[in-house]
Amino acid sequence: MSPELINLIIQATGESLFMVGVAALVATSFGLPLGVFLATSGKGELYAAPRINAVLGVLVNATRSTPFIILVVAIIPFTRLVAGTSIGSGAAIVPLTIAATPFIARLVEAAIREVDGGLIETASSFGATPLQIVLKVLIPEALPGLLLALTLAVVSLLGYSAMVGAVGGGGLGDLGIRYGYQRFMPGMMLAVVVVLIALVQTVQTVGDYFAKRVNRRLRHR
Amino acid sequence: MNVHQSLMASLPLESFSPPPESVAAKVDAMVRFEGVEKTYPAYRGKPSVRALQNIDFAIPRGSITGVIGRSGAGKSSLVRLINGLEKPTTGRVEVDGRDISVLSGRELRLAQRSIGMIFQHFNLLSSRTAAANIALPLEIAGWSKVDIAVRVAELLDLVDIADKHDRYPSELSGGQKQRIGIARALATRPSVLLSDEATSALDPQTTRAILDLLANINRELGVTIVLITHEMSVVRQLAKEVIVIDAGDVVERGHVADIFTHPKQPITQTFLAEVLGDSLPVSLASRLQEKPVTGGQAVIRVLVRGDTGDTVVARLARELSIDVALLSARIDEIGGQRVGSLTIGVPGGDAAAAQVLAYLSQHQFSTERLGYVA
Numbered sequence: 001m002s003p004e005l006i007n008l009i010i011q012a013t014g015e016s017l018f019m020v021g022v023a024a025l026v027a028t029s030f031g032l033p034l035g036v037f038l039a040t041s042g043k044g045e046l047y048a049a050p051r052i053n054a055v056l057g058v059l060v061n062a063t064r065s066t067p068f069i070i071l072v073v074a075i076i077p078f079t080r081l082v083a084g085t086s087i088g089s090g091a092a093i094v095p096l097t098i099a100a101t102p103f104i105a106r107l108v109e110a111a112i113r114e115v116d117g118g119l120i121e122t123a124s125s126f127g128a129t130p131l132q133i134v135l136k137v138l139i140p141e142a143l144p145g146l147l148l149a150l151t152l153a154v155v156s157l158l159g160y161s162a163m164v165g166a167v168g169g170g171g172l173g174d175l176g177i178r179y180g181y182q183r184f185m186p187g188m189m190l191a192v193v194v195v196l197i198a199l200v201q202t203v204q205t206v207g208d209y210f211a212k213r214v215n216r217r218l219r220h221r
Numbered sequence: 222m223n224v225h226q227s228l229m230a231s232l233p234l235e236s237f238s239p240p241p242e243s244v245a246a247k248v249d250a251m252v253r254f255e256g257v258e259k260t261y262p263a264y265r266g267k268p269s270v271r272a273l274q275n276i277d278f279a280i281p282r283g284s285i286t287g288v289i290g291r292s293g294a295g296k297s298s299l300v301r302l303i304n305g306l307e308k309p310t311t312g313r314v315e316v317d318g319r320d321i322s323v324l325s326g327r328e329l330r331l332a333q334r335s336i337g338m339i340f341q342h343f344n345l346l347s348s349r350t351a352a353a354n355i356a357l358p359l360e361i362a363g364w365s366k367v368d369i370a371v372r373v374a375e376l377l378d379l380v381d382i383a384d385k386h387d388r389y390p391s392e393l394s395g396g397q398k399q400r401i402g403i404a405r406a407l408a409t410r411p412s413v414l415l416s417d418e419a420t421s422a423l424d425p426q427t428t429r430a431i432l433d434l435l436a437n438i439n440r441e442l443g444v445t446i447v448l449i450t451h452e453m454s455v456v457r458q459l460a461k462e463v464i465v466i467d468a469g470d471v472v473e474r475g476h477v478a479d480i481f482t483h484p485k486q487p488i489t490q491t492f493l494a495e496v497l498g499d500s501l502p503v504s505l506a507s508r509l510q511e512k513p514v515t516g517g518q519a520v521i522r523v524l525v526r527g528d529t530g531d532t533v534v535a536r537l538a539r540e541l542s543i544d545v546a547l548l549s550a551r552i553d554e555i556g557g558q559r560v561g562s563l564t565i566g567v568p569g570g571d572a573a574a575a576q577v578l579a580y581l582s583q584h585q586f587s588t589e590r591l592g593y594v595a
Contacts, residue, residue: 116344118340118342118344119344119346121306121344122338122340122344123357123361124306124333125304125306125333125336125338126333126334126338126357126358126361126362126409127329127330127331127332127333127334127358127361127362128330128361129330129361132360132361136357136360136361137346140346140348140349141346141347141348143348214348216347216348216349216389216390216391217347217391
């Protein structure tokens with residue numbers, strides 16, 4: 001493979017990592033509080049608000065059930081509003097974030113709900129405020145689950161980021177489509193797939209490692 | 222100014238007017254229930270449930286008081302009313318002279334800091350070390366890092382696990398976890414400690430050690446301890462006063478030794494039977510008949526207490542000139558008093574048995590005629 005092509009791969013990998021990194025960061029900063037709220041706003045819970053909970057639940061499900069490629073196209077006006085353009089890696093961050101936020105929220109919700117209800121009761125009986133319960137009990141206790149959720153989200157985002165290539169999003173997906181498919185370069189296609197596999201594998205391994213490390217339910221000797 | 226003092230200072234003036242007259246008002250109470258009823262409203266097609274009714278009692282300051290009941294008797298509701306996690310449907314719940322059932326928000330959270338609580342399943346945070354678990358209520362109360370470190374070291378010493386400072390709960394035994402639970406409950410220097418089945422998940426030896434620790438804490442710190450349990454053995458070992466609840470009602474209450482020797486309710490008797498182990502020896506039980514047997518003995522169970530109990534058989538024999546046989550006996554110390562259950566055989570037919578029963582009831586012993594043996 002020529003040096004130019006290798007350069008292309010490196011550049012595309014950088015774009016993909018940039019899109020996924022920023023989208024994961026922004027989506028987590030929205031998805032984490034949203035997930036915590038979903039997990040604590042049911043009837044009789046910490047921030048009981050069953051109606052808002054139901055509305056948010058429907059909204060989250062609606063976003064999650066929209067196929068990503070349709071979401072990308074459907075929100076182009078919004079993307080243009082936020083990013084100033086609808087083309088390129090920067091613009092692709094917008095739909096990636098919007099798709100990942102409800103995904104992360106549901107994963108966070110599930111991880112928080114795993115925390116033993118007795119611990120909430122315990123902290124309440126000490127006179128903890130709901131916010132103290134979230135920050136000192138729920139999030140630390142759910143941390144292993146939260147890290148696995150984040151790992152899963154990043155892996156999914158890598159897949160999504162390849163898809164935005166189809167609409168001019170840049171990154172590895174874009175490279176694979178334009179060179180591997182349209183110019184019929186099987187070597188390029190293979191290279192793109194191999195890089196993606198390596199990225200996913202790395203993210204998963206790192207995520208698993210940290211999730212295990214913070215899991216104090218396991219014995220550490 | 223500690224939490225307790227700040228609570229006192231924030232009390233409105235009218236709180237110091239004499240409390241209303243009631244049965245429970247006479248003692249200096251740490252926890253007082255007055256006409257409490259708790260009904261859970263109907264929810265999703267399930268009918269409403271009345272968990273507690275007509276609850277009136279006072280738990281004396283500095284005491285160790287047992288609250289005993291079967292599961293479903295209303296113990297959990299009782300606990301949640303004391304620590305303010307739930308409000309009574311009617312009536313008032315006072316903790317340390319303050320009606321906790323009318324508090325909410327910040328005031329309630331402040332009051333909750335003077336109530337420590339330990340749990341059956343310990344409820345420790347798996348993500349925190351022993352020391353950090355003990356620090357949790359202090360962090361919640363807004364203590365400084367330095368003060369927390371000093372207090373946590375004190376508490377680890379108090380519960381005798383200073384060497385487990387940096388251990389995570391998953392690395393500790395049940396007894397060690399409960400010691401951390403106790404240290405955590407005492408962290409904010411509460412005036413009352415609620416123990417919700419705290420030893421039910423522990424083996425008998427560990428249970429004994431934990432109960433001894435609680436007794437020490439009560440003696441040395443003067444903390445009022447409320448032991449919620451379904452096991453009479455726990456009450457027997459530790460408590461001076463006991464409240465028996467059944468189906469949401471207080472069915473009996475009083476000094477532990479009194480309840481043990483003069484149980485009035487069937488539910489209390491079944492609790493007692495468990496702890497006294499006063500089931501008859503198998504060989505005797507299999508020979509027991511309902512009708513008198515000529516030349517046989519009437520079998521009578523006597524619940525005895527105090528120093529007079531030890532000599533009851535001797536006095537019976539001497540004063541009534543009847544050769545009373547001792548078929549089985551167990552004498553124990555309960556609530557600081559000697560208490561026992563004796564099963565005696567009385568020869569000489571129904572007349573002698575009646576004489577013995579009359580003598581015993583005249584001397585305030587509870588008796589039960591179990592039957593006859595040949």
